[in-house]
Amino acid sequence: MQASVDAVLRYIDDEITSGRLVAGDQVMPERELASHLGVSRTAVREAIRVFQAQGIMTSGVGRGPASGTRISPSPADALATLVRLHVELGGFDLSSIMETRIALETSSANLAADRATDEQLTEVAALARKMARPDLDLDGFNELDTEFHIAIAHVSGNDLVADLTHAVRASVAAPIYRASRELEDWEAFRRRLASEHQALVDALRSRDAKRAAEIAEHHIRTAYSELFTSAETTSKTLATPRHEQR
Template structure:
């Protein structure tokens, strides 16, 4: 691994520019998971930035889940690049989706693209442990559940299908999009006057997707999941 290359930030030493410099080292491969950043005072000198700017940059990166910082003098002290900030990625995506005014059709389309691919890959893998988890969720959804409880399990099932694909990034993206729609989907369930009938329909559709995954039928699993997603969005979007 190449040694990190530090240099003064351009013009004003703001925390955004400090973050850009750290990002450059990560993208170039000079810094990677588990690596330790120089101490705050040293990093400020290397970048020609104020300690306040460096401190603020590190706070932002810690909030994003990119680094973790610990005070003290032991082996765990200092600021270290987090090895696998997958959940942090999902959190950031959820926040961006929450404050962005994407059309409903765009979000539905994104769900379809991601979840079709996930369902197909899950069927091709046919991982026994993953399928067992899907079966557990289906069983839990067979109970006499209200809308809120069912919606919670519904989210877990869709995220679990994405996780069954064996692609962590796709799983995190799917989870972020699905979580951003949680409120709208729950509102759609609440607006349905005949909840037992809708619940039974969703159960059948979920079971059909899982059965196709378990059978190893990738095209069928993808098609069933897409029909399930589009049908429900048509219902709640009017």
């Protein structure tokens, strides 16, 4: 049985890799696919379930043009989920994640300074301004913070970097939230982040790619060192440290 499921998985993978199936396409009906590959309909159904769980396929109902099983138009969320699980299982330490964010986000800042339109930068600037509002609480701030960093990745014009940024950020969202709540002076921390965001926006608006990348790197590095100060915390993995688990 697993062998026939694998055959269906491989077949669909090949169809996508070769470009015969592209985003939004309807997948061959279950019955046809089963007879084409000489496997049971149950095997086809299981393979489809696997692709659905990976966000590679979506299923509509009814008989309209959106019905049936289709290749997902945007598997970014599924990628984020898998990268998050991968990061959690991989036992990567926080400094590896910090460096990965620096690699991705300095690249975005760099490209955004060259490529973002003035309109796009106005929108990014609006997010930075909202983050400076004094009535914002931790949840509201964290949400805007994520939105701000992903917005810069998007206006860099590189959606692959943006999707990876989104995925890596998703994998540290929980520890950042926990660490933020434990800060002695969150308000001071928040004011510093907000002013760094403003400096980044200014660098982007003056089209200074080098300065934008430097601010992005400094911003991520200092935030991590403030949030995860003690030696014990910086060397620990994202989830509860293993020796404390049982």
